Amino acid sequence: MATLSSNLLFIAFILYLVATLFYGGSIKTKNEQNGTNRWGKIAVFLTIVGFVSQLGYFITRWIAAGHAPVSNMFEFTTFFGMALVGAFIVIYFIYRTTLLGLFTMPVAILVIAYASMFPKEITPLIPALQSYWLHIHVTTAAMGEAILAISFAAGLIYLVKAIDQTKSTKQTFWLEMVMFSLVTVLGFVVVSSVFSGMGYHEKFNWIDKHDATAVMEYTMPAITGPNEGELLTKGGYSPLVEMPAFINAKKLNTVIWSLMGGLVLYGLIRTILRKRIAAALKPLVKNIKLDFVDEISYRSVLIGFPVFTLGALIFAMIWAQMAWSRFWGWDPKEVWALITWLFYAAFLHLRLSKGWHGEKSAWLAVIGFVIIMFNLVAVNLVIAGLHSYAG
Numbered sequence: 001m002a003t004l005s006s007n008l009l010f011i012a013f014i015l016y017l018v019a020t021l022f023y024g025g026s027i028k029t030k031n032e033q034n035g036t037n038r039w040g041k042i043a044v045f046l047t048i049v050g051f052v053s054q055l056g057y058f059i060t061r062w063i064a065a066g067h068a069p070v071s072n073m074f075e076f077t078t079f080f081g082m083a084l085v086g087a088f089i090v091i092y093f094i095y096r097t098t099l100l101g102l103f104t105m106p107v108a109i110l111v112i113a114y115a116s117m118f119p120k121e122i123t124p125l126i127p128a129l130q131s132y133w134l135h136i137h138v139t140t141a142a143m144g145e146a147i148l149a150i151s152f153a154a155g156l157i158y159l160v161k162a163i164d165q166t167k168s169t170k171q172t173f174w175l176e177m178v179m180f181s182l183v184t185v186l187g188f189v190v191v192s193s194v195f196s197g198m199g200y201h202e203k204f205n206w207i208d209k210h211d212a213t214a215v216m217e218y219t220m221p222a223i224t225g226p227n228e229g230e231l232l233t234k235g236g237y238s239p240l241v242e243m244p245a246f247i248n249a250k251k252l253n254t255v256i257w258s259l260m261g262g263l264v265l266y267g268l269i270r271t272i273l274r275k276r277i278a279a280a281l282k283p284l285v286k287n288i289k290l291d292f293v294d295e296i297s298y299r300s301v302l303i304g305f306p307v308f309t310l311g312a313l314i315f316a317m318i319w320a321q322m323a324w325s326r327f328w329g330w331d332p333k334e335v336w337a338l339i340t341w342l343f344y345a346a347f348l349h350l351r352l353s354k355g356w357h358g359e360k361s362a363w364l365a366v367i368g369f370v371i372i373m374f375n376l377v378a379v380n381l382v383i384a385g386l387h388s389y390a391g
Helices: 002-025 040-064 073-095 101-117 132-161 170-200 249-273 277-283 288-326 332-353 361-381
Strands: 204-205 213-218
Touching: 002 073, 002 101, 002 361, 040 073, 040 213, 040 288, 073 101, 073 132, 073 170, 073 204, 073 288, 101 132, 132 170, 132 277, 132 288, 132 361, 170 204, 170 249, 170 277, 170 361, 213 249, 288 361, 332 361
Parallel strands: none
Antiparallel strands: 204 213
C-alpha cells in the first residue's frame, strides 16, 4: 500500500508538470476570461487527473499508516500542495481563466518537490498526535492556507502586469525578490538532491534545551552546528558557527544551503533570460484584465480566511486544551498562526474600509503568502517548540 501511495504521488507530480506546459500553451490572443482553448482544456483535464491521483496517494497512505497522513513535514506539505491544486480547480470553474493555472501550478509543484526532500517513512504517531483532532485541525488549516495561496497567484499576475519593468524602482525590486524566493525553494530541492545522491552524512553529540545529551545527524555539510556539538564522523566538516539549544541548527543549516542554492540558480536564470524574471513573464499577462485578477485575489481571501480561522485557531485551541490543558501557550507555531490571522484580518479591513484595491491589495496578497511560507519553512525548521515534531 505504501508503494502504491508513493507511485500515485509521483504520477500526480508528473501530470502537474505536463499540465503547466499546456497552461503556457493556452495563453491566447484574446482576453483570458472569454473562454478556454484546446490547450487550456487539456491542461485543466491533466490537473484534475493529477489531483485525483494525489487524492489516491492521500487515501492509500492513510490506510497504510492508520491515521491521517499530515503528521510530519513530508505529509503536511504534500497535503498543502494537494489542497492548493484543489483550490485552483474550484476557482478555475468559477472564473474560467487558465492564466491562473500557469502561475498556481508551479507553486504547487515546488511545494510538493519541497515536501519530497523530507523523510517519507510511515512512523507511529507520538502521543501528542494520537487524536482525531489531528486530521480536523491540520487539514482544515492547510486548506485555508491553500485557498489564501490562490490570492497570491492572482496578486502576482496583477503585479507582473501593472508594474513597469523598464524602470528600476522599489516595486520592481520587491517583485523580483518574490521571484527569487520561489527560485530558492527550487534551490533547496536541487541542493538536497545533490547531497542525498552523494550519500553525505555526519553526526554530532550535542546538548539539547533540556541539558540532555543527544545525537544529531546532518545530511549537508555543517555551516551551523548544534549547541556544544562534538563531531563524531571521521572526515566530517566542523561547523563554522555553534547555535544555541533553542534553535534547530541542522534545519537552519538546510535553510542556509537552500539560500546559497537559490542564489546560484537565480544567477543562472538571469544569465539565460538577460532580464528580470518578472520582466520575462510580463508578455504572458498582457491580455488579462487587472480588475479581473484583483477580484479573484480578493474572493480567495474571503473564502480562505474563515477556513483558516477554523483550522489554525479555533480547532487548534480546542486540541491544545485537550492535549496540553491550555488553549494558548505562546508556542512559536501558535504565535505565527495568530500573526497570519491578524494579517489577513487587516487585509480585509483595509480592502473594505480603506479602499485598498488594485496594486495595494495585490501586494498584501503576496506578503500574506510570504508569511504562510515563513510559518511553513522557518518556524517549522528552525525554531524549536511544542510543534517541533512537525519537522
